[in-house]
Amino acid sequence: MLLSVENLAVSYDRIKALHGISFEVEEGEIVCIIGANGAGKSTTLRAISRMLPVEKGTRMTFGGQDLLSYPADKVVSELGVSHVPEGRRLFANLTVMENLKLAAFARTDPRGIERDMERVFGIFSRLKERIGQKAGTLSGGEQQMLAVGRALVSARRLMLLDEPSMGLAPLLMRSVFEALEGINREGTTILVVEQNARMALHFAQRGYVLESGNLVLEGRSEELLANPEVKAAYLGG
Amino acid sequence: MAFFMQQVVNALQRGSFYALIALGYSMVYGVLMLFNFAHGDVFMVGAYIGFFVSSGLLALSAVGFLSLPTGVTLALVLVLTLIISMLLNSVVGMLVERIGYRPLRGAPRASAAITGLMIGIILETSNLALLGAQRRSFPDLIPGETIHVLGVNITPKKIVIVAVSLLLMFGLHLFVRRTKWGMAMRAMAYDYVVVPLMGVSINTIALLTFGLGSALAAAAGILYGVAYPVLDPYMGVLFGWKAFVAAIVGGRGSVLGAGLAGFLLGFIEIFVAAFLPSTMRDLIAFSIILVILTFRPHGFFGEPYSAQLRL
Numbered sequence: 355m356l357l358s359v360e361n362l363a364v365s366y367d368r369i370k371a372l373h374g375i376s377f378e379v380e381e382g383e384i385v386c387i388i389g390a391n392g393a394g395k396s397t398t399l400r401a402i403s404r405m406l407p408v409e410k411g412t413r414m415t416f417g418g419q420d421l422l423s424y425p426a427d428k429v430v431s432e433l434g435v436s437h438v439p440e441g442r443r444l445f446a447n448l449t450v451m452e453n454l455k456l457a458a459f460a461r462t463d464p465r466g467i468e469r470d471m472e473r474v475f476g477i478f479s480r481l482k483e484r485i486g487q488k489a490g491t492l493s494g495g496e497q498q499m500l501a502v503g504r505a506l507v508s509a510r511r512l513m514l515l516d517e518p519s520m521g522l523a524p525l526l527m528r529s530v531f532e533a534l535e536g537i538n539r540e541g542t543t544i545l546v547v548e549q550n551a552r553m554a555l556h557f558a559q560r561g562y563v564l565e566s567g568n569l570v571l572e573g574r575s576e577e578l579l580a581n582p583e584v585k586a587a588y589l590g591g
Numbered sequence: 592m593a594f595f596m597q598q599v600v601n602a603l604q605r606g607s608f609y610a611l612i613a614l615g616y617s618m619v620y621g622v623l624m625l626f627n628f629a630h631g632d633v634f635m636v637g638a639y640i641g642f643f644v645s646s647g648l649l650a651l652s653a654v655g656f657l658s659l660p661t662g663v664t665l666a667l668v669l670v671l672t673l674i675i676s677m678l679l680n681s682v683v684g685m686l687v688e689r690i691g692y693r694p695l696r697g698a699p700r701a702s703a704a705i706t707g708l709m710i711g712i713i714l715e716t717s718n719l720a721l722l723g724a725q726r727r728s729f730p731d732l733i734p735g736e737t738i739h740v741l742g743v744n745i746t747p748k749k750i751v752i753v754a755v756s757l758l759l760m761f762g763l764h765l766f767v768r769r770t771k772w773g774m775a776m777r778a779m780a781y782d783y784v785v786v787p788l789m790g791v792s793i794n795t796i797a798l799l800t801f802g803l804g805s806a807l808a809a810a811a812g813i814l815y816g817v818a819y820p821v822l823d824p825y826m827g828v829l830f831g832w833k834a835f836v837a838a839i840v841g842g843r844g845s846v847l848g849a850g851l852a853g854f855l856l857g858f859i860e861i862f863v864a865a866f867l868p869s870t871m872r873d874l875i876a877f878s879i880i881l882v883i884l885t886f887r888p889h890g891f892f893g894e895p896y897s898a899q900l901r902l
């Protein structure tokens with residue numbers, strides 16, 4: 355078991371966003387969590403990357419280590435979990451290259467960094483042509499590529515992806531997901547949350563359905579795609 | 592003309608102090624969205640550290656620790672004083688961050704502002720408690736005859752003060768632009784929330800920012816001590832406020848802006864005092880600043896928006 359989440363509960367101020375959810379991700383898998391607006395998908399990822407405090411009773415382990423004993427930056431640099439946040443959140447004032455270099459900040463293996471950067475440019479060749487450009491001036495698709503590229507340079511055991519399809523035209527969306535499949539084949543486990551359930555379920559092998567802070571369904575992607583409730587609620591009938 | 596040039600030289604010296612201090616305000620504000628109102632007092636502490644370090648070094652050389660020509664000894668003492676005091680004062684700045692501000696991260700901004708004021712008062716009064724009310728006079732590390740160039744009086748002090756200040760500012764500029772640490776500071780200024788997702792510790796960058804600003808404040812304190820050799824525990828109050836104003840006029844978090852605005856303030860002050868009674872200096876200088884801010888509310892180089900969002 356690479357990632358194990360047990361009884362994860364998170365509150366914002368006094369509003370409970372997650373009511374104690376449990377799920378697991380195996381090494382090498384692509385797993386998705388689908389759900390409507392406000393279901394708690396982003397909250398789940400933020401809790402795993404330790405951006406948010408969790409409530410008592412929550413247990414989370416990664417590779418056998420207690421996730422809760424790591425601060426957010428160490429989750430990346432020591433455990434190898436990267437997080438592509440909602441809305442990409444690039445540093446618009448830095449160039450493409452600087453964004454990538456910053457993602458490698460805590461790494462101490464210059465050769466490995468160089469190899470990973472080359473790999474990013476191999477997957478997203480459009481970024482290579484734009485290394486000196488400010489990230490804020492990239493197109494939406496290029497920004498998404500850079501956000502994924504940044505995650506690849508920062509850590510590669512587990513990648514948490516928050517709505518990678520958001521704002522992308524169908525064709526570009528497909529090529530981003532193909533790139534992510536390639537990244538997964540090279541050994542990075544992926545946990546993706548999506549509102550675009552169809553895309554996510556075709557991409558992932560397994561999925562969970564999150565509804566108002568509770569996991570209500572889980573199964574293999576084919577099962578979920580065929581499930582009448584999922585069809586009605588998330589796949590447009 | 593000679594009179595005018597003389598004022599320019601004086602303004603460059605005065606502006607150097609404001610610029611060096613303003614950089615510390617500006618960096619902390621840019622990176623951490625925090626007005627460090629204790630910074631003027633950190634400047635004062637830096638001046639005192641410089642006083643003790645330089646007096647100590649001079650005492651060592653007096654007992655024959657170093658037997659070099661006087662000029663060389665003094666130059667060496669100045670350089671060592673700068674280096675040692677900047678290091679020590681950066682530790683002071685980091686302690687201010689660690690003890691004063693870190694526990695308040697995420698608290699309302701007003702709490703942090705009040706904390707800054709309190710830390711400032713604590714620094715002033717502990718200085719008073721430890722060292723007593725007597726004023727200290729800073730050793731003259733840059734003696735030398737006044738040189739007359741085309742009717743303008745220039746002292747070696749002024750040349751060294753302006754040169755060292757410019758050198759430090761250029762060094763800071765290179766650090767922020769060229770190193771990965773500077774890059775992390777710029778990233779944090781844009782959006783600190785996602786910085787940990789890059790594997791970068793916010794606490795480390797916060798300490799670095801305070802450390803750098805305080806090191807520059809120590810340099811300002813030493814150069815100030817050389818120019819105006821009387822130190823007292825409250826020397827950082829009004830001076831700090833003025834440098835703070837320069838940082839705001841320069842623009843949020845802009846290193847270049849803070850530097851230039853520091854010099855601008857020096858120019859305004861010196862030129863007002865040159866033509867009008869000196870009692871009107873601050874009144875007119877700050878009125879001019881008020882007008883500038885009315886037309887450029889984000890300062891000269893500030894960005895009119897902030898990308899700081901919640902994740």
Ligand SMILES: Nc1ncnc2c1ncn2[C@@H]1O[C@H](COP(=O)(O)OP(=O)(O)OP(=O)(O)O)[C@@H](O)[C@H]1O
Binds near residue numbers: 371549902
């Ligand atoms: N910073 C915050 N402060 C207060 N409440 C929040 C905060 N962030 C999220 N919430 C609330 O928590 C709940 C879950 O939000 P979350 O962002 O996890 O949803 P989501 O499933 O990612 O939705 P979307 O698909 O729209 O991105 C929502 O009701 C939201 O309003």
Ligand SMILES: [Mg+2]
Binds near residue numbers: 395396397440516
């Ligand atoms: Mg979301």
